[in-house]
Structures are given as C-alpha cells and as structure tokens.
Amino acid sequence: MPTPRGVEPESDFQWIDLEDFSAGIYDYSHVANTAPNVPGPVNAADPNETWACIALPQGGLGPLPKMAQSYQWPGDYISGDDNYITGLLVHDELGNGDTEAVAMFEADDGTTHYFQAWSYVPETNVGGLIVQNTPASSPGIFGSPYPQMTRAAPNNPTTTPGNPTIVFPAGGPAYPTGKGMLFLYPDPGNPTSYTPAQLIGTSTGFTGQVIVHQNRILVLAGTSYGWPVGGGFGTNEIINFTDPPNSETYGNQQTVLAAEQPYGYGCAGSISAGELFIVKKRGGGLVVTGDIFSPNVTVLPGVTSVGGIWGAAHSGPAGFAYCSFDNGAWLWNGGSTAQKISKQLDDQFFLPVEFYRMQSNNYGFFVRCIADRIYFSNNWMYDLNTGSWWRYYPGLAQGGVDLFYVNEVDGGDIWCGPLSFSDSNRTFLYRFNQETPTETWQWQGLPRRLTKNRYVEPRQIVVRASSNKGNTTSQITVAIFNGATQVGSVTTPSGSIKAAPTMIRMPIGAVSAGSSSYASEDLTIRISATGNGDAAPNLHSCSIGWNQRAQAPTVGVSS
Numbered sequence: 001m002p003t004p005r006g007v008e009p010e011s012d013f014q015w016i017d018l019e020d021f022s023a024g025i026y027d028y029s030h031v032a033n034t035a036p037n038v039p040g041p042v043n044a045a046d047p048n049e050t051w052a053c054i055a056l057p058q059g060g061l062g063p064l065p066k067m068a069q070s071y072q073w074p075g076d077y078i079s080g081d082d083n084y085i086t087g088l089l090v091h092d093e094l095g096n097g098d099t100e101a102v103a104m105f106e107a108d109d110g111t112t113h114y115f116q117a118w119s120y121v122p123e124t125n126v127g128g129l130i131v132q133n134t135p136a137s138s139p140g141i142f143g144s145p146y147p148q149m150t151r152a153a154p155n156n157p158t159t160t161p162g163n164p165t166i167v168f169p170a171g172g173p174a175y176p177t178g179k180g181m182l183f184l185y186p187d188p189g190n191p192t193s194y195t196p197a198q199l200i201g202t203s204t205g206f207t208g209q210v211i212v213h214q215n216r217i218l219v220l221a222g223t224s225y226g227w228p229v230g231g232g233f234g235t236n237e238i239i240n241f242t243d244p245p246n247s248e249t250y251g252n253q254q255t256v257l258a259a260e261q262p263y264g265y266g267c268a269g270s271i272s273a274g275e276l277f278i279v280k281k282r283g284g285g286l287v288v289t290g291d292i293f294s295p296n297v298t299v300l301p302g303v304t305s306v307g308g309i310w311g312a313a314h315s316g317p318a319g320f321a322y323c324s325f326d327n328g329a330w331l332w333n334g335g336s337t338a339q340k341i342s343k344q345l346d347d348q349f350f351l352p353v354e355f356y357r358m359q360s361n362n363y364g365f366f367v368r369c370i371a372d373r374i375y376f377s378n379n380w381m382y383d384l385n386t387g388s389w390w391r392y393y394p395g396l397a398q399g400g401v402d403l404f405y406v407n408e409v410d411g412g413d414i415w416c417g418p419l420s421f422s423d424s425n426r427t428f429l430y431r432f433n434q435e436t437p438t439e440t441w442q443w444q445g446l447p448r449r450l451t452k453n454r455y456v457e458p459r460q461i462v463v464r465a466s467s468n469k470g471n472t473t474s475q476i477t478v479a480i481f482n483g484a485t486q487v488g489s490v491t492t493p494s495g496s497i498k499a500a501p502t503m504i505r506m507p508i509g510a511v512s513a514g515s516s517s518y519a520s521e522d523l524t525i526r527i528s529a530t531g532n533g534d535a536a537p538n539l540h541s542c543s544i545g546w547n548q549r550a551q552a553p554t555v556g557v558s559s
Contacts, residue, residue: 013459013545016448018043018525021055024388026344026446040344040446047345049444049526051379051394052536055386060540063437063468063529064381064392065414071429073105073421074120074127080109082357082420085428086143087117087168090407090415098123099409101429102130102166102185103417104144106174111137115174117144117185119194122429128194130185131170138173140359142180145169146312146366150212151246154189154197158246163188167199167217169207180207182219188248199242199250208236209310209362211278213270215245216292220265221254235264236310241292257286257297266306266364267313267322277320277332279306279313285332302337304330309364311350316369318384323350323365329376341382345389350377352404353396354419363419368406370414375406377419392432403430412436437468437535444526451521451548458508458523460545461490466501468535475532476539480508481524497537 026040027047056062077083087104094100098121105116117130151162165188171180182200186193199217200207206221218241224232239255242248256262261283268278276288285303289296307325314321319333321341328342329350342349350365366377374382379402381392393416394400404419412435421428450456461478468474474497479489488508496504525544529536 013547014450016450016525016544016546017541018445018527018543019059019541021045021059021061021443022386022388024055024344024383024386024390025050027346027349028344044344044446046444046446046524047391048398049442051391051398051400051442052438053441053443053529054381054383054390055388056538056540057385060464060538061441061443061527061529062538063441063536064390065432065434066436066438066535067393067430068413068433068436069122069431070427071101071120071122071125071431073426073428074118074125075105075116075129077423077426078107078109078114079423081107082354083107083422083426084141084143084354084358084420085405085417086141086363087145087147088405088407088417088429089147089149089166089168090409090429091149092409092411092413093164094121099413099415101415102147102168103428104147104168104170106141106143108137108139108141108173113137113173113176115170117168117170117183117196119185120429122431130194131183131196133170133174135173135176138176140173141362142169142171142174143358143360143362145209145310145362148210148212148217150217151215152184152188152217152242152248153246154187154248156244156247156249158244162215162246163191165191165197167210167212169200169210169219171207171222179205180222182207182210182217182250184248197248199248205240205250205252206238209265209268211268211270211276213276214273214292217242217250218292219250220268235262237262237264239292243293253293255292255295257288257295258283258299260299266309266324267311269313269315269320271315271320271334279303279322279332281306281308285338300336303332304338304340306364309355309361311363311365312367314367314369314374316374317372318369318374321367321369321374321382323367323376325351325364329367329374329382341387342389345380349380352377352419353402363404366404366406368408370406370408375414377404379403401427401430437531439531439534439536440529441536442526442528445524447522447524449522450546454521455549456521456523456546457549458488458544458546461506461508462541462543462545463492463504463506464501464540464542465492465497465504466538466540467497467499468531468537470499471531471534471537472498473532474534474537475530476537477528477530478542478544479526479528480544481526482522483524487523494532501540 147168153162183196187197284301
C-alpha cells in the first residue's frame with residue numbers, strides 16, 4: 001500500500017525554512033519594470049503582496065499596529081476635480097484630553113478654486129472652520145505644505161513666552177490677487193477664536209514654505225528674477241523671518257544663505273537650538289549656525305540634493321531623514337555626506353500618485369521619525385533595528401488606502417492622512433494604535449528557485465506560531481504559487497495557535513504528483529494571518545517539505 005500523502009518520513013523531503021525575515025521588502029521596479037521578478041536575499045518580500053507585518057527581533061513575523069478608526073472630512077466635497085488635503089497637523093495637548101486635527105483643503109471645480117482650513121476634534125466629531133477663500137478657478141495647487149507648531153507673542157516687546165500656535169502658508173491660486181498668505185492659528189492675541197492672525201496679507205510680503213527655528217518663523221519666499229527666456233528665473237532661496245524672536249513682526253530681510261547654485265531648497269529642519277539644516281534642490285546642503293539675522297553657513301556639497309520637489313523631512317535617533325527625487329531615501333547624521341537607506345527599493349517609492357495631478361512640487365514626500373522606525377509617504381516604514389523596509393498598511397492597489405501624512409501624539413496613537421479623497425470615501429484621517437496588533441497581515445516572498453532542471457512538488461508545511469492578546473482563534477494560511485497560479489494552500493485549524501509558540505504540521509491538499517501545477521523549478525510562498533476579528537498571530541517559523549519530480553523537458557531549437 002502506498003504511503004498516504006503528507007505522512008511520509010521527513011527524511012524523504014527536502015525543506016525550505018522560513019524564519020529570518022529581516023531582509024524586508026525588495027522592490028526594483030524602476031530597473032526590472034516588474035518588481036517580483038528580481039533577485040533578492042533569502043526571504044526577501046514582494047512589495048505588491050506584503051503589508052501590515054514586520055520581522056520580529058528573534059526571528060519570524062508579527063503584526064504591526066492596527067488601524068483603529070477613521071474619520072470623515074467635516075466640510076463639503078467639491079465635484080469636478082480631486083479634493084486635496086494640503087496640510088495636516090495633529091496634537092493632543094487640549095485641556096480636556098481631546099485631540100485636534102488641523103487640516104487644510106484645496107479643490108477646483110473649473111469655475112471656482114476652493115481653499116479651507118479646519119479644526120477637527122475626532123473624539124466629538126466636531127469641526128470648526130478657521131479660514132476659507134473662493135477665488136476664480138486657476139490651475140495648480142500651492143497648498144499649505146506642512147504646517148508647523150511654534151510660539152508667538154501678540155505684542156512687542158515680547159517679554160513673556162508666546163502662545164502656542166500653528167503657522168501655515170497659503171499661496172496662489174488660493175490667494176492669487178496678492179503674494180500669498182501666512183496664517184497663525186489660533187491668533188496669539190485672541191487664542192480662543194477660530195479666526196487666525198495674518199502674518200502675510202494679500203498686499204504685503206511673499207509667502208512660501210515655512211521653517212520654525214530659534215523661536216522664529218522663517219519663510220522661503222518664492223521669488224522670480226528677470227531672465228532672457230522663459231518668463232523669469234524662479235527660486236525659493238530668499239528667506240524672510242519674524243524679528244524679534246517670539247513675535248508676530250514679520251520682516252522683509254531677503255536673506256540669502258549661499259549664493260552659489262541658486263536653484264532653491266527642497267527640505268529643511270531644525271537640528272538643535274543653534275543649528276538649522278537645509279538641503280538644496282541641487283548643490284548639496286547647508287548647516288546654518290548662530291542667529292539667522294547674522295548666520296554662519298557651512299556648505300556641504302557632498303550631501304545628496306533633493307531634486308525638484310519640496311517635502312517634509314524629520315530628525316530622529318538615526319539622524320535627519322529626507323528623500324531625493326529619483327534617488328530614494330537618505331539619512332544625514334552631521335557629516336559631510338548623507339547615507340542612502342533605500343537601496344533595496346524603487347527610487348521614487350515615496351512619491352504620491354497625486355504628485356503630477358496636483359501640478360505642485362510641494363508634495364514630494366513626507367517623513368516622520370517615531371522611536372526606532374521612520375515612516376514615509378505611501379505607507380512605507382523603515383525599521384532601524386534591521387535596516388529593512390515594510391508597508392505598515394495596504395495601499396490602494398492592495399485594497400487599502402495610500403497614506404501621505406503621519407503624525408505621532410502622546411500615548412499609543414499614530415495619526416495618518418491621505419493626500420486626496422473621493423466623493424465615495426471622504427475619509428481624511430486614520431488613527432493607528434501602537435498597543436493593538438492589526439487583525440490581518442500578509443507576507444509574500446520573491447520567487448524561490450529550489451532545483452536545477454527538475455520540477456518540484458510541495459508535500460508538507462510546518463508552522464510555528466503564537467497568539468497575540470490571548471486570541472486563540474487566530475489562524476495562519478500558507479499558500480504556494482507557481483507563477484500566478486496557486487498550487488497548494490493550508491490553514492491552521494481554529495484554536496490550534498496557543499499563547500505560547502505552537503508547532504502545527506499540515507499536509508498539502510491532494511494534487512497528483514507530477515501534475516502540471518507543479519511544473520516549475522521556482523515556487524512563491526505567501527503567508528497570511530488573521531485574528532478573526534481580533535489580534536492577528538505571530539509567525540515564528542514556517543517550513544515546507546518538498547520532493548523533486550520529473551526532469552524539465554528539453555526545448556529543441558529548429559535549424
């Protein structure tokens with residue numbers, strides 16, 4: 001009598017052991033055009049089929065934080081074009097313990113251009129309109145890129161600490177008749193009102209991207225210079241700022257930090273009380289020390305430039321993280337050069353799908369350093385412990401949503417938002433809870449070659465897993481693919497995964513030996529986990545027993 005399938009002696013099998021997943025995701029789509037068909041380390045993951053999981057420190061895979069709640073845009077939807085969230089800042093310092101999301105909105109219906117800024121409290125679902133404007137329709141969006149929290153006193157001399165306030169710009173076409181706007185919400189002189197203060201009005205100054213540093217508000221004023229062709233030479237290298245510090249007195253200093261290569265700035269960040277780091281679009285970076293009124297400037301030409309975009313960079317334990325157009329993600333930690341940290345990814349992985357539709361270079365990337373992880377636009381996350389990349393939530397192509405903004409607050413919550421929303425789904429804000437594991441996650445490896453010139457047949461799968469939050473109804477499914485065709489799948493029985501690591505052996509379902517389903521040297525392995533309405537489990541290891549089968553046929557070449 002033949003031996004039943006799946007119970008052969010283990011000595012008859014060869015084994016694939018999946019335990020160390022620290023390689024993370026590999027995506028060379030900018031080179032190979034199709035991301036999965038590229039070489040990568042053992043257990044490297046497919047970017048199109050991997051989300052919401054991360055390599056565990058001692059081996060295996062575990063769930064990332066759960067998306068706990070979503071929130072709807074408090075205003076109207078404007079038909080005729082995309083509705084964009086052009087600025088988002090979330091904080092939880094309100095005296096009653098609630099959270100506030102300050103969000104800017106922009107849209108155009110072909111007749112009217114719409115700009116709004118809102119205060120929204122998720123706990124009460126209450127929104128308050130801060131400011132709005134409805135000029136005639138005009139192409140392109142400057143937006144309100146990356147509102148900043150700072151302090152400002154309403155009166156001079158500023159002998160007392162200023163009130164906390166959020167500063168955000170608004171440029172044309174939202175305010176096309178003047179030179180843009182610069183708002184402070186709330187008004188330091190009237191901090192209990194939604195109505196903001198105006199640092200730049202419709203007839204004074206030039207607005208631009210905003211930096212807060214040394215208790216000053218710095219504006220990279222967009223400036224166009226005369227030029228023989230093309231209608232002028234445009235750049236954002238002129239810096240105006242509030243003076244004295246801690247005041248609302250906005251100046252017209254027109255400071256230029258480095259006259260060489262005047263191509264403009266792509267990102268900036270305050271590194272310490274005495275240092276400001278700015279990265280040019282071309283020409284490297286600058287370290288500015290001392291008072292901006294009389295700065296000392298060190299030019300660092302070896303720092304990788306940002307390219308023709310502006311984005312939100314951020315400082316964390318590993319250094320200053322930012323992105324470079326067509327060059328990936330970088331870390332600067334105080335030296336004369338920056339280090340690339342995304343060698344295994346497509347060099348535009350961070351670029352939102354809305355980038356070209358917006359006709360704006362202000363929304364190139366968003367970076368936020370939180371503890372030992374760095375979050376990037378398009379749902380990407382970099383693990384500093386392993387140097388690996390993961391997607392903390394499925395993107396739109398994977399049945400989820402493309403997230404652009406990431407904001408951390410006190411406690412366990414992380415708040416995220418998309419760059420645009422549709423009429424059918426007006427969700428503009430998502431809350432992730434770091435203390436609650438997600439309910440589902442998925443990992444898929446790159447195609448794995450097991451033999452040379454022989455077909456293979458998977459026969460048995462051994463899963464070692466443990467539950468999260470005491471959820472013993474969680475399950476893990478292991479599916480095996482030959483190309484895009486699934487040739488085998490097993491799921492752990494309900495109740496088989498315990499609180500402690502548990503080993504579960506399972507034969508692969510009946511498919512006849514030598515079937516064309518197994519006519520391949522390469523197999524692709526997908527592991528998915530579900531908590532069945534609760535926390536998803538941890539996978540500690542997965543082993544797949546397989547046998548060699550028939551030799552691959554020789555393909556003749558006619559003469």
